[in-house]
Amino acid sequence: MTDVTQPDAPADLFDPLGVDWTPVSPRLASARLIVTAIWMGPLLLAGVALAALTQVAWLWSFPALVLALVVWITVLVPRQVRAMRYAERADDLLVRRGIMFRQLVVVPYGRMQYVDVTAGPLARKLGIASVQLHTASPATTATIDGLPPQEAARLRDRLASRGEARLAGL
Known part of the structure; x- marks a missing residue:
């Protein structure tokens, strides 16, 4: 009888091992x-x-x-809001949200088409912005709300450059 359990499998489906999550702004x-x-x-x-x-x-x-x-x-x-987090990995971006109904979105950098940064009047007054990633499939767009503007700009530039680098290899 062989053991079919995998010792390297993550303990939680929504919290992969070795991922450093970044929270959104309160x-x-x-x-x-x-x-x-x-x-x-x-x-x-x-x-x-x-x-x-x-x-x-x-x-x-x-x-x-x-x-x-x-x-x-x-x-x-x-x-x-405390449950909302994101993480940048070498090949993809993870976006996690939800308390009762959890959601984990994984967007490979090579699948991204463009990145939007938005902030309405209230968001600007509170010093937050949103980053939205668009892919070829509308079902896999991911949004990270509640980022400080500097972090939103940094993330936009980093994701755009990583996306271009991954697309160049295709």
């Missing part, structure tokens, strides 16, 4: 919470105003539901 959580407040604040105020003006008791369930959702998002978003 300011991403602030950006997402501000967007939540912008959307949920008016809903909460409208629900409270409607319930108070009509004096119908069951209408208070709507603002209570919105408030419960805001509390849930406030607890969940920082945990989600």
Whole structure:
């Protein structure tokens, strides 16, 4: 009887051995919470105003539901941001995210077509940017949100040069 287990197999599917993960900026959580407040604040105020003006008791369930959702998002978003990480390896880029539903995206440098760096007004105010990698397959595009602008520029340049080097060999 032979042992079919592999001693070099990673202990966790989403945490390969020997990978140094780089976390995203915690300011991403602030950006997402501000967007939540912008959307949920008016809903909460409208629900409270409607319930108070009509004096119908069951209408208070709507603002209570919105408030419960805001509390849930406030607890969940920082945990989600802490779970987001990326790693550069010799031949590919790894992007990991998720708490309950985990995702690990592996993008070989030779498959990259171009790299985008974006930052909206709120992201610029908070000092963060996003890097998006595009490949020939739309299913394998990877996005890294919440990077400091200097890191986003460094990563963009490094990924572009690595992608060109890998494509030159084809």
